[in-house]
Amino acid sequence: MIIDCHGHYTTTPPAVGAWREAQKKAVAADPAHEGSRGQIEISDDEIRESLEGAQLRLQKERGTDLTLFSPRASWMGHHIGNAHTSRFWTEHQNELVRRVCDLYPENFAPVCQLPQSPGTSIDASVTELERCVGEMGFVGCNVNPDPSGGFWTGPPLWDRHWWPLWEKMCELDVPGMIHVSAACNENFHTTGSHYLGADTTAFMQCLSSGFMSDFPDLRFVIPHGGGAVPYHWGRFRGMAEDQGWDFDGLLEHISFDTCVYHQPGINLLVEVVPIENILFASEMVGAVKGMDPRSGQFYDDTKIYLDHARVSDADRNRICESNILRVYPRLQVGRARS
Amino acid sequence: MIIDCHGHYTTTPPAVGAWREAQKKAVAADPAHEGSRGQIEISDDEIRESLEGAQLRLQKERGTDLTLFSPRASWMGHHIGNAHTSRFWTEHQNELVRRVCDLYPENFAPVCQLPQSPGTSIDASVTELERCVGEMGFVGCNVNPDPSGGFWTGPPLWDRHWWPLWEKMCELDVPGMIHVSAACNENFHTTGSHYLGADTTAFMQCLSSGFMSDFPDLRFVIPHGGGAVPYHWGRFRGMAEDQGWDFDGLLEHISFDTCVYHQPGINLLVEVVPIENILFASEMVGAVKGMDPRSGQFYDDTKIYLDHARVSDADRNRICESNILRVYPRLQVGRARS
Numbered sequence: 001m002i003i004d005c006h007g008h009y010t011t012t013p014p015a016v017g018a019w020r021e022a023q024k025k026a027v028a029a030d031p032a033h034e035g036s037r038g039q040i041e042i043s044d045d046e047i048r049e050s051l052e053g054a055q056l057r058l059q060k061e062r063g064t065d066l067t068l069f070s071p072r073a074s075w076m077g078h079h080i081g082n083a084h085t086s087r088f089w090t091e092h093q094n095e096l097v098r099r100v101c102d103l104y105p106e107n108f109a110p111v112c113q114l115p116q117s118p119g120t121s122i123d124a125s126v127t128e129l130e131r132c133v134g135e136m137g138f139v140g141c142n143v144n145p146d147p148s149g150g151f152w153t154g155p156p157l158w159d160r161h162w163w164p165l166w167e168k169m170c171e172l173d174v175p176g177m178i179h180v181s182a183a184c185n186e187n188f189h190t191t192g193s194h195y196l197g198a199d200t201t202a203f204m205q206c207l208s209s210g211f212m213s214d215f216p217d218l219r220f221v222i223p224h225g226g227g228a229v230p231y232h233w234g235r236f237r238g239m240a241e242d243q244g245w246d247f248d249g250l251l252e253h254i255s256f257d258t259c260v261y262h263q264p265g266i267n268l269l270v271e272v273v274p275i276e277n278i279l280f281a282s283e284m285v286g287a288v289k290g291m292d293p294r295s296g297q298f299y300d301d302t303k304i305y306l307d308h309a310r311v312s313d314a315d316r317n318r319i320c321e322s323n324i325l326r327v328y329p330r331l332q333v334g335r336a337r338s
Numbered sequence: 339m340i341i342d343c344h345g346h347y348t349t350t351p352p353a354v355g356a357w358r359e360a361q362k363k364a365v366a367a368d369p370a371h372e373g374s375r376g377q378i379e380i381s382d383d384e385i386r387e388s389l390e391g392a393q394l395r396l397q398k399e400r401g402t403d404l405t406l407f408s409p410r411a412s413w414m415g416h417h418i419g420n421a422h423t424s425r426f427w428t429e430h431q432n433e434l435v436r437r438v439c440d441l442y443p444e445n446f447a448p449v450c451q452l453p454q455s456p457g458t459s460i461d462a463s464v465t466e467l468e469r470c471v472g473e474m475g476f477v478g479c480n481v482n483p484d485p486s487g488g489f490w491t492g493p494p495l496w497d498r499h500w501w502p503l504w505e506k507m508c509e510l511d512v513p514g515m516i517h518v519s520a521a522c523n524e525n526f527h528t529t530g531s532h533y534l535g536a537d538t539t540a541f542m543q544c545l546s547s548g549f550m551s552d553f554p555d556l557r558f559v560i561p562h563g564g565g566a567v568p569y570h571w572g573r574f575r576g577m578a579e580d581q582g583w584d585f586d587g588l589l590e591h592i593s594f595d596t597c598v599y600h601q602p603g604i605n606l607l608v609e610v611v612p613i614e615n616i617l618f619a620s621e622m623v624g625a626v627k628g629m630d631p632r633s634g635q636f637y638d639d640t641k642i643y644l645d646h647a648r649v650s651d652a653d654r655n656r657i658c659e660s661n662i663l664r665v666y667p668r669l670q671v672g673r674a675r676s
Contacts, residue, residue, distance in 0.1 A: 145525075151489060152525040187483075187490040192577055193542035196566045197535035204531035224570070228534045231569035232562070234600025238626035238637035239530055262572025268606045288576035299576035 002303065002320045004059075005328070006177065006223055006257050006281030007067035007108075009097055011054045013046040016096065020075065020089060027081035034084045040092055047096075047103060054285050059107060062303050064282070068328065069097055070111035070142050074190055076181035079149030083117040087124055090115035094128070098136050109331055111140040111177070114165075116147040118154055122161060126168045133172045139330040141169070143176035143220075145202045150185030150194055157202060158209035166215045175219035175327050177257075178202040191287035199227025203254065207236065207245050212253040219253055219327055221279060225260035225269055233272040255327055257281035258302045258319070261288055266305035270315075279327060280306065280320040340641065340658045342397075343666070344515065344561055344595050344619030345405035345446075347435055349392045351384040354434065358413065358427060365419035372422045378430055385434075385441060392623050397445060400641050402620070406666065407435055408449035408480050412528050414519035417487030421455040425462055428453035432466070436474050447669055449478040449515070452503075454485040456492055460499060464506045471510045477668040479507070481514035481558075483540045488523030488532055495540060496547035504553045513557035513665050515595075516540040529625035537565025541592065545574065545583050550591040557591055557665055559617060563598035563607055571610040593665055595619035596640045596657065599626055604643035608653075617665060618644065618658040 019040045027033040055067065071093035078086055094112045101110045112132040114125035132138035143165070146152050155161040157178075169176055180198040181190075188194035199222050212218050222229065229236060240247035255277045260266050269278060281302065288299040297304055306316060325331055357378045365371040393405065409431035416424055432450045439448045450470040452463035470476035481503070484490050493499040495516075507514055518536040519528075526532035537560050550556050560567065567574060578585035593615045598604050607616060619640065626637040635642055644654060663669055 151491070152523050153489070154525075156525050185490050187492075187494050187543065188539060189542045189546050192546065192574065193535070193539040196538050196570060197531070200534050200566065201526060201531040204527045205525065208527050208530065224573075228538065228566035228569065231566060231603050231606065232534060232598060232600075234598070234603060234630065234637050235562075235626055236530065238599055238628050238630065241631070242626060242628045260570060260572070261576055262570075262610070264606050264609045265569050265572060268569065268602050271602045272600070288573055288580060290576050290580045292572065292576065293579070299572050 001066065002064045003280060003324045003331075004064050004067040004282050005221065005279045005324050006259055006283045007055060007069045008072045008283070008286065009069060009100060010072045010285050011050045012072065012096065013042050013050050015040050015042050016092070019092065023085060023089060024080055027085050031082065033081065035088065037088045037091060040096070042096070044099070044103060047100060051100065051104070056104065056107060058284055062301055064303060066106070067108050068111050068140065069100060069108040070177075071097055071113045073142065073179050074182040076113050076142070076144060077149070078116040078144050078147035078181055079118060079184050081117075083115070083120045083124060086117040087115040087128070090128060094132050094136070094138070098138075110136065110138045111142060112138045113142050114144070116144050118147050122165045126164050129165070129168055129172065129174070133174055133330065138174070139328045140174045141176050142179045144180050145178055145198055145205070146180050149181065150183035150188045156209070157205045158211035166218050170215055170217040173217065173329055175221055177221040177223055179223055195224055195287070196227045199224050200229055203227065203229050206254060207240060207247065207250055208243070210246055210249075213246065213249055219255070221255050221257060221327065223257045223259055223281065223283070225258060225265060226256035226273070230256065230269050230272050251277050255279050255323065258306060259283045259300070260302070260305070261299040263305045263308060266302065266309050270309045270311050275311070275315045275318055276323055278319045279324050339404065340402045341618060341662045341669075342402050342405040342620050343559065343617045343662050344597055344621045345393060345407045346410045346621065346624065347407060347438060348410045348623050349388045350410065350434065351380050351388050353378050353380050354430070357430065361423060361427060362418055365423050369420065371419065373426065375426045375429060378434070380434070382437070382441060385438060389438065389442070394442065394445060396622055400639055402641060404444070405446050406449050406478065407438060407446040409435055409451045411480065411517050412520040414451050414480070414482060415487070416454040416482050416485035416519055417456060417522050419455075421453070421458045421462060424453040424455040425466070428466060432470050432474070432476070448474065448476045449480060450476045451480050452482070454482050456485050460503045464502050467503070467506055467510065467512070471512055471668065476512070477666045478512045479514050480517045482518050483516055483536055483543070484518050487519065488521035488526045494547070495543045496549035504556050508553055508555040511555065511667055513559055515559040515561055517561055533562055533625070534565045537562050538567055541565065541567050541574075544592065545578060545585065545588055546581070548584055548587075551584065551587055557593070559593050559595060559665065561595045561597055561619065561621070563596060563603060564594035564611070568594065568607050568610050589615050593617050593661065596644060597621045597638070598640070598643070599637040601643050601646060604640065604647050608647045608649050613649065613653045613656055614661055616657045617662050
């Protein structure tokens with residue numbers, strides 16, 4: 001089985017965006033706006049239509065089986081509005097992902113976003129994680145290390161602010177993919193520099209602080225091939241040796257996905273990162289939609305790169321299946337529920 | 339000749355740090371503190387001593403000839419104090435680098451830092467660049483894309499704020515290495531994530547805005563192997579094609595250095611980036627001081643990786659010499675002066 005551990009519902013029916021735009025408008029007019037959940041009216045047929053020509057078609061064409069599916073990352077927008085804004089929006093988005101997985105239980109397994117909101121406690125995220133995993137069979141969550149949207153004004157991942165979430169993730173045995181949302185800072189391009197910078201930043205927070213050793217069961221997935229980390233593997237290993245940081249110990253907690261959109265990048269990833277720390281992913285339909293004119297293949301068809309990389313069939317299977325089942329043990333449970 | 343285009347004076351005699359600490363103390367007590375330049379008393383012997391056992395010894399041991407030498411990047415600290423703070427400190431640091439190059443004209447050529455200061459115009463940097471290049475034979479400058487020190491609250495590189503500097507750099511025919519300083523934001527580790535994130539961020543600002551095409555002679559060097567850029571070459575190329583950005587046109591303005599501290603990273607760099615866009619560098623003595631226990635070689639001895647990379651001798655010479663002379667045409671002038 002080929003599991004893609006990183007997919008977002010980027011093709012939602014128009015009613016989703018419309019609901020969010022109305023909410024954004026209300027909270028722009030009144031920053032204390034609370035509002036209510038309300039309804040987002042979407043039929044099952046609309047959901048099917050939004051996926052059949054996109055993610056489902058591409059799964060079939062590319063030969064992947066199951067996608068770990070979460071709400072659109074760039075739309076999480078934790079910096080927008082207040083705790084209520086984030087909560088109502090998050091609940092809708094997660095329930096929509098649950099519906100997708102109920103409609104296509106063979107194709108998708110649910111991963112939730114969290115209702116983070118700058119300057120508020122992490123408790124709301126703990127509550128939503130419990131709801132999603134405990135009541136709705138989710139298998140993981142996305143954790144935004146910078147809910148300020150590119151100003152990095154919140155506490156680093158090693159801060160006690162996060163501990164209730166780390167404890168709940170350990171208790172529920174679900175990993176977190178470290179994934180920022182859209183940048184509202186014009187210095188950053190959301191998918192070009194903010195995502196990759198955040199990946200590297202989060203890894204470095206974990207490495208330099210060593211806090212993950214206090215949470216033996218805590219697991220993070222660093223997406224987008226780990227940002228700059230594998231390319232600078234020697235830099236990070238060397239810094240760790242200079243500073244006495246436990247690099248190898250960290251690798252018991254951290255995996256990297258394969259969202260690197262060219263052959264030499266994937267070659268480097270599988271060469272330097274231990275195979276057990278690599279999880280197959282493509283993030284389609286995502287940051288790069290086009291086809292490489294030189295190869296005639298889609299940039300984000302990462303399966304092709306992995307097929308051509310120097311890894312044994314056994315290792316390829318680990319990357320595509322057993323590593324992911326190890327990091328996301330609830331995957332079996334989540335699927336069985338449907 | 340093997341030119342290392344990226345070295346900082348990280349081993350300055352104690353009087354330099356002491357002067358700076360006194361200045362920081364004064365401006366911490368009074369944010370409007372202006373102070374005066376004053377003197378930093380250092381003998382030529384102290385300078386010699388600070389280099390003979392470090393950069394000069396390593397040049398000899400590793401077989402490199404000439405280092406483009408600039409003030410310690412993490413000490414630029416543009417976020418500290420005000421415009422006066424930054425000006426006096428910068429003048430001292432640049433003059434010290436000039437002294438180094440006068441003492442060792444065969445070994446070092448000078449690159450200046452700029453007296454950037456958040457919320458102030460770029461004019462002071464233009465003035466200092468003119469002084470350094472016009473009066474003191476400097477061959478390039480370091481440009482900090484985030485003088486806020488990790489909060490990214492200033493204008494992006496495409497903003498008109500920067501234009502007087504870009505115009506002066508074109509007029510003087512000197513390139514700028516894009517290099518942030520220490521992060522004062524606890525989310526970032528200075529050399530681990532802030533440097534690499536800034537490299538990627540700056541590249542992306544240039545790519546998405548296309549502003550460099552308005553300055554035909556403007557040249558940037560992205561250090562630390564280009565941050566995450568070469569590893570994600572397909573991502574950036576694909577995004578550029580999706581968005582209609584001129585990726586190939588940008589490469590007429592941008593080069594990447596070879597500060598990547600392991601063999602697979604350098605292999606990837608020379609495989610994906612056109613040879614004419616690669617400049618040899620090691621940034622020693624810098625972020626990683628130790629030796630790889632597996633190879634018995636220093637992590638930052640990038641010459642070894644380049645020697646073992648799949649490039650022809652002709653291409654290796656371009657990376658180590660002719661590309662650098664093309665990007666830094668004043669290198670001849672700067673050396674002749676001494």
